[in-house]
Amino acid sequence: MTRYVALLRGVNVGGHRRVPMADLRRVLTELGYAEVKTLLQSGNAVFEAAEQPTADLVAAIEAKLVGEFGFAVDVMVRSGAELRAVVAANPLEVSDPVRFAVAFLSPAADPAVLDAVDPDSYAPDLLRVGEHELYMYFPNGLGKARLSPILTRKLGDKATVRNWNTVTKLLAMVE
CATH class of the missing domain: 3.30.70 (Alpha-Beta Plaits)
Structure with missing residues (x-):
């Protein structure tokens, strides 16, 4: 399993595009990711998943979020190694x-x-x-x-x- 960070763009700003962190944790868990944790209310999540291209993770998360909340959310994903390199x-x-x-x-x-x-x-x-x-x-x-x-x-x-x-x-x- 590989640890990843998901960064959601433009959520929970000024009461718009609300994505409660409890719901984000649930959405990521429903996608089959493990050890899901969030940080702050601005759309930061850490999770474990089978190693795969981050583009596949982005596509899955974005599709699930639009289905769940009814609006598109841009997501950036970095592996733990990539974040360490940053x-x-x-x-x-x-x-x-x-x-x-x-x-x-x-x-x-x-x-x-x-x-x-x-x-x-x-x-x-x-x-x-x-x-x-x-x-x-x-x-x-x-x-x-x-x-x-x-x-x-x-x-x-x-x-x-x-x-x-x-x-x-x-x-x-x-x-």
Whole structure:
């Protein structure tokens, strides 16, 4: 069995697109996954499943969620090893884990799209590109970030963001 992390995009924000975590745990269990645990109310789950391509897990989870809740939910899945690699590959100093975030991309962002973003023009925000992630630091907070709206427009629904505290807690759960 392999441990995985599922990251749901855009659920339980401002009372919209409600996915109660108890229901998420039930949905994942009904899909045959074991040791299902959730973190916070923002759509983070850790589970065990037979080793398989993450695209297969994404397809199964997304289909089950739309059937259960009546709306589509974008899901990103990383194996425990992949999440460990995300943390290990972090190219920036984490001076404040609440203001440091990782955008998990699905699929990997088009390099031409990211090349068109000049992160220096959005200082003091910082951005570094990983393999399938973006590492970002927002010294003034995510709500006041100059870079975040630009990335949202360029990446659309192909990313979900978690702060560093959440990423490291998920890593602890998956290990």
